[in-house]
Amino acid sequence: MGNIMRYGLLWAATGMAAGILAFSEFSLSWGILVVLYGLCWGILLAAWRLKQVTAVVCICAVLTLLTGYARMGLEQRVWEKQAHCLSGSEGTYQVVLKEKPSRSVYKSGDMRGLAELEKIAYPDGESRDIHGSVYIYFPETQGPVLLPGDRWYVKGALKPVRLYRNPGKINLAGRYQSKRLLGKIYVENPEEMKAGGVSGKYGMLRQAEIWKGRLRACFYRAMDKDHGPIMMTLLFGGSYDELPEGVIQSFSDTGIVHILSVSGSHISLVLSFLTLAGRWVRLPEKIIILLSITGVLGYSVMAGWVPPVIRAVIMGILSAGGLLFNRDKDALNLLGAAVLCMLLWNPLLLYDVSFQLSAGASLGILLFYRPAAGQLKQISWIPRFIAEGIALSVSAQLITIPLVLYNFHRLPSYFILSNLWVTPFLEWAMLLGLGASFSLFTCLPLTGICLQAADFFVGLAVKSNYIIAGLPGASFPVRAMTWMEIGLYYWVLLLLFFHDYWKVRRRAAYGALGVSLFLLLGILAETWYRPSMVAYVLDVSPARAAVIRDGESTVVYVKNASIALPLVSRETDSFLQYLGAKKIDLLLWDDTESREWSPVQLSVPIMNVSAASGEKRQITDPVLRRIYGVNKNRSRWRNDEGLYVMGTGPSWIVSHGKGCLFIDGGKLPGGRRGEHPVHCAWIGGAGRFKGTVTHGKIKRLQPEAAVYTGNKGQQAGEEMALFHHLDCPVKDTRDGMAVLSYRKHWELE
Incomplete structure (x- = not known):
């Protein structure tokens, strides 16, 4: 209970975030919300008078949750009033x-x-x-x-x-x-x-852009043509469209792409620079602090004064400033205060990945940096500065790994090396860039000297980073974690952080062991209860796309629509990486309605293709070899695990045992109903000129579940109504991705 009281603002921010998340899951009227508020305040006052600390803490937690819910409700009302x-x-x-x-x-x-x-x-x-x-x-x-x-x-x-x-x-x-x-x-x-x-x-932002324009002109004159844009991006962020090709990708591969956007590390660096400058001219400590905070606020305006920058300024001043001025014990509370203020100002920031990563990295550093550095310093052959660098790099990643895997699906292998070797050069370049920015209006010769030195450090950092990014396995794909895996991951972090607590409290240790076993059993149950076949039908209309998983086998279906092809490629590729697919065993490519050759481009290797084309064009084997590197258009395909695919023009049947998926391209598969697997699911939609669903087709296939996707319109509504009339569960991908899973029969999840 003491720790809860000690870190009250951090727990309040957590409760606020939980309330914001609850808004999308539960519906409460404003009247009920007011009644709940009144009850909580009444109970809180009674518990306070009776000195019931536990009750006070619990009611405060409920109040912060209700506050988050109410703040999100107000935000939603403002959004609904827009034009x-x-x-x-x-x-x-x-x-x-x-x-x-x-x-x-x-x-x-x-x-x-x-x-x-x-x-x-x-x-x-x-x-x-x-x-x-x-x-x-x-x-x-x-x-x-x-x-x-x-x-x-x-x-x-x-x-x-x-x-x-x-x-x-x-x-x-x-x-x-x-x-x-x-x-x-x-x-x-x-x-x-x-x-x-x-x-x-927007006068302040306008003036900031004018100042940045002057700095940009000065930097570009004094530095290499490729290094100038990098220098501006390092200092102020936002100039990504001016960066040389390949820079962002190489920084992503080495795990230091965060340095190209204004974050807490930038604010900490600016604070350090201003503090050192103030001490160099022997200003009083309080004056230095006030001038440093003023300078940081001015810097934030130069960086755009947009929500991510505001968030970085508040969190940087409070959390990094807490460490800078030896207020370690207050740092977690200061971080909680920053998050609480930001969520009260804009609750939608909770869904912003930059906010999530910044808050997570700050929390990881505050929780794990000192313990990790202490353990590494006990290893005699590791120099102190390397131990601290490794501890900082690892602690910043610990909280954010599930977020990184969900959004980006890759992990850098050499992030410790790049943080130890490349980041110091970039920080020296940033310090010199800040010096050049301040001296531009006072001493032009000093500006030139600073920029020449900064140009050297930027070049050294970029070349070093390219070398690291070019090493074998610089980054590797990793699928997103399941909810049970995320729970176990964060539970292990809690066990590590409170390891001294479990050692002296036997009951708590038994409870921790029980939670660990529960999470492990949950992961095993997820694996054991996994469907034998599952189809993910993506939201990519007017095109169509589906990813079918059967054990370790992956089949991808794409119905091309030329205007949406880049979108289909991007969405399908991202989802394949999200699943952790290493290869596509079979690509089902329907190109019958496209006006010109426009193949889907995926980064995951394609092993086989079954393709259908329009009347005026034929997808020949040389075409497939040139586009996908495969030698044959396969109308039938089977793997060793029993997965079987048969094509009939632009339609396909994907079957395994008694379960099958019918991908409807307009043609019904041959044979009588009894010749096909017993349990059937349907994927399809209206074509560009006509519908594909008829009463007779549904009667013959007898699907247990259906997913409607593709072009929309009156025809789509009529065909959806036909499924409902015949008591077949159906979902439209306009409502988001649909999932068909087969265990003993098909069902929509």
Whole structure:
């Protein structure tokens, strides 16, 4: 109980986060919420008067949970009041840029900028005030630099943001909602964008961009053409579109990509720089602290003053500052205070992966750095600075590993080496860059000296990092962890952290052993009760994609839709990595409705292909060899474990024992019903021009479950209704990825 009271703010932040998560799972009216609040406060006052410490702590925990729930409810109400009715509306939009536009990663030659909506003028002359934000995509031109606060009149249609709800990737829904993002406007002709002057909004961000522009020009003149953008990104983040090709990938492979975005380590470095500078000129300690915090706030404005930067500033000042000024005992509470403030300000940050990783890394350092460093320092042959570097690198990773595996599906092998060797060079470059930034307005010769030295360190760091990233097995794919595995992982961390506690309390040790056995048995049960065949039907409409797992075998089905092909490749590839698939045993490729050759591109090796093409094009063996490296188009395929696939044009049957999946491309498989496996599930959808489902087809197949995917429209609604009429469970992938699992019969999960 003493530890709970001691770290009250940390536990309060945890309760707040639990309440935010509970909002998506439970529905409570505001009346019930008010009643619960009143009851809790009454019980709390009574327990306080009776000095019942345990009851006080429990009621406080419930209150923080209710606060998180209520805060998320308020956020949802604000979101629902945004102008969602604008979706699809065409007209001239009056907008104000909220950030400096950057190059789009999805379409070469396009720029993307986040803008605040002010007004819309419809083609009939009517206009109205509107609220919300929008992404504007427009061709890159050689005109004046666009800055925050610029007002523009943009002609076009507001298209809704399409979020594909497949697991194993960064959650963008919360990020877009926190930005009040209503959609996108695509500008094909630059003449459809007209300048409207400076609005007067976002003045601080605008001035920061002007200062950064001056620094950028100075850095680019004095440094190598590739090192200048890296230097700007190291200092202020956000310049990723200007980085040389391959830099981000190499930093990801070595586990130090976090240094390219403003985080707690940047704030700590700036605090250290300002503190050392203050002590060098012999300022009083309190003045140094005040000036350092002021400097950090100014630095955060230069870095964009967007939510991730604000989060890094608060967490950096409180948690890193706690260590800097020898307030180790308060550091966990300060971290809790930072998280609590951020969640009260914006509860949707809880779903932002950058917030999760930053908070997790900070917590890992505060919990495990000193114990790990103490253990490593006992090894006589490891130098002290290396022991501390290893402890810092490992402790920062411990809490975040499940998050990294879920979102990125890879782990770096040499992150300790890169943190010990590459990161110090980059930190020296950052210190020199900060020195150059301050001396630019006071002593130009010193600026040149600092930038020349920084250029050397950046070059050394980048070359060293390329060498490490090029080593065999620099990073390796790892599947996401199950809930039971995540529970066991964090339970082991708790056992390690409280190992002294278990040693002296026998009952607690027995309880810990019981929890460990329960989690181990849960993992064994997950493995034992795993379906013999499972099909994951992805949300990628208007295309179709499914991943079928049978033991260690993987079959992937893709029905091409040319306009969505990059999306299909990206979503399918991410999900395969999420599952930990090492290879695709058979790719089922339906290219019958595409207008031109446009094969799906996957990073997972493909062993065999069964392909169907349109009437005017034939997928020949040389085509398959050139695209996928396989020598034959297989209409029938069987593996040693008994998985059998048979193709009939654009339709396939995937079967094992008495269970089969019918992938409906419009043609019904040959033979009578009794010749096919007893238990059948159906995957399909309306084609581009006509439906594929009939009463007779369903009667013949007698599916136990169905998943509807692909193009949408009136035909889709009629076909879904037919399944319901025949009492066949059916799910539409518009509601997110669907899962069909087969044990003794098929069922939708």
